[in-house]
Amino acid sequence: MNAFNSYVKKFLERVQTAHFLAWPYGELVNERDRHADVLSAPLTLHCGVTLKNRLVKAAMSDSLGDGAGRPSEQQIELYRRWADGGAALSIIGEVQVDHRFAEKPGNLVVGPRTDDTLLRRLAEAGSTDRAQIWPQLGHAGALAHAPISNPAGPSALDLDGLRCDELSLAEIKELPTAYARAASHAQAVGFGGVEIHAGHGFLLSQFLSPLFNRRSDHYGGSIEARCRILSEILQQVRHAVGDDFAVAVKINSSDQLDGGLSEADSLTAIELIDAESVDLIDISGGTYFPGAPASSDRRSAGPYFIDFARRARSVTHTPLMATGGFKTRAEAAEAVASNAVDLIGLARPLALDPDLASKWTRPGGGDPSFPEFDAPPPGGLTAWYSMRLTAIADGIEDEWDVELSDAIEAYEARDAERVDTWRRAFEVSNGEAG
Secondary structure (H helix, E strand, O other): OHHHHHHHHHHHHHHHHOOOOOOHHHHHHHHHHHHHHHHHEEOOOOOOOOOOOOOEEEEEEEOEEEEOOOOOOOHHHHHHHHHHHHEEEEEEEEOOHHHHHHOOOOOOOOOOOOOHHHHHHHHHHHHHHHHHEEEEEEOOOHHHHHOOOOOOOOOOOEEEOOOEEEEOHHHHHHHHHHHHHHHHHHHHHHHHHOEEEEOOOEEEEEEEHHOOOOOOOOOOOOOHHHOHHHHHHHHHHHHHHHHOOOEEEEEEOOOOOOOOOOHHHHHHHHHHHHOOOOOEEEEOOOOOOOOOHHHOOOOOOOOOOOOHHHHHHHHHHHHHEEOOOOOOOHHHHHHHHOOOOOOEEEHHHHHOOOOHHHOOOOOOOOOOOOOOOOOOOOOHHHEEEEEEEEHHHOOOOOOOOHHHHHHHHHHHHHHHHEEEEEEHHHEEEOOOOO
């Protein structure tokens, strides 16, 4: 603070002590303090887990697994940075319950071939200073990465840019056990909870969506039937981990696609989820369906899903989190103070500043500066932010200044290299996982 601002602040303090009217500067300082107070308040979930503040590092596909489903040293360091930076909770995106249906070769896998020593180190690194760290358990389904899998979803599809087989009834019946086994594994190595990924167009989101789910058995048709496998998974996961382990769900407010999951059906799904023993519902939207715009690539101002979250309050008693579009502390504080949500999910803001949670929970604050890109190609922003995460893990984020095209090239080259590693580790041949 320069000398003039320091003088003004001291003068205003004397004025307020003398019971004069508060000036706008003083009001601004008080407003900033209120924002910090709102966001620094702890939240205790139904399971008894207490989050130390209202700011969550939302799940991102950080692509920092080692290519064989294991945490890398970079990934361990990245989650340590977010914990040290004040986040109450960090959610590890795209942790696969079945190596045969991974989203990318940089994903983690929780299964028989997992290196538990590395997972324990990751859980420990992400839980410093009373922080929580949870894996987001997922299955890419129809959107599984073809070079390392044989994509399969609720229904067979043969579309431009998307082809997949149909899961058999027997394969669907195996899913609750797979998720429960992964959740138990996560609990055993020291994570404080799990998030079940039912959003963004991956398998459980595909079941919820009539665009992907064209089944005629009791897993397709009405929204109640399309939600059945998610409910069965939540029931079996809770049975496996007990009552004092956090279980969250990520779900779309809508798919933002013609013929996809509507907001009305999503509200029904949330009401059904509320009947299960769930500690947190994470609201997002959109899908990675080929050619579909991602919610995170929007140019609109302000948080994306707050209005929907307010509607969801009427059908659930479960704490709510909204992820997407928060760029300022004022937006985050208003969303919590107005009771629209209980928690704020931050992804790209924490890629720009891993210490942002600490700043937003203290007076003074400070908002990140977002880069602007001219007509980025599909997936380009994901590549740029993924490489930004790598820079944070390497401790060089302050010097990192990379053009979008260079970030895309580096990201794609790394994925291509990890495809070979994945295929060797999981004995993949002819595009099908062993």
